[in-house]
Amino acid sequence: MTTSSTPALRILRADYANPTHARDLLSLLDAYARDPAGGGMPLSAYAREHLVRALAARADAFSVLAYDGDAPVGLVNAFEGFSTFAARPLVNVHDVVVLASHRGQRIGERMLEAVERIARERGACKLTLEVLSGNQAARRLYARVGFAPYALDPALGTAEFLQKKL
Template sequence: MTGTTTLKPATTVTIVQADYAKADHAKAIVAMLRVYAMDPMGGGEDLLDQVKANLVPGLAATPAASSLLAYVGDQVAGLANLMTTFSSFGGAPLINIHDIVVAKAHRGTGVGRALFDAIHQTAEDIGACKVTLEVLEGNAPARALYASLGYGDYVLDPEMGKALFWQKRL
């Protein structure tokens, strides 16, 4: 997936499918994930050296993984790490947005929307039944963007409540 979007005021965003074998793409992926990690919404701490070293090789070794990079000019401005899997209830592929980040200097300029346009086009291209993501309750700007794009709580039966995202660290 590659595309260019012109945003207001005259911000041109280019979205490219990352090639994990390209050094500049690998460097951009690590740089953007570090931006995310150091943000309060990503935990507020830099990635460990081991994580930085393993990140791109690990993505490359994961058949379900793909990444989109957003550029404004020649500057990396955003990243989306995606995992494609299969929805047993939908009987079709689904894309999970595992990570999405926009550099602080580019937030509110449409870079996030451009990334979502590319994600949605990718999902359409593979016949996906849905796109999923997780968001922190306190991340109001991201929640507002996601809601404006049609995302909402995962509910099968309102009487059973919303789905919860749990984890167990190993």
């Protein structure tokens, strides 16, 4: 799948077996990890060595890459989960990366459109994601493409994303 609104910009589904896609995925994810929004630390040697093979081994994983000409400039990693209430798959958007040099050009929006198409092909009932409360640029992007906080009962408040490291 390829989409583009300018001749130089290409949005495509990553092929984990393609060495160029694998290299670019790692490079973009490392750039995100080094950014304050990604934790400010490079990917570990273990992650760099094992990530692409681990993604390729998971039927529930897919990634979308953005290229400006031949230069990788954006990445989304996503994973299929399951909604028990809908009895259908859902897709969780796990990483959204746009290099600082290319932000503000709607590349994230175009990649999320590709993720949505793939999710629909998989029969997913919804997309989910997490975002840091202070990441206003990302929050504006997500709102622009239709993401919103949700509540099952407004009296109980909106859902929050929590973690417990193992």
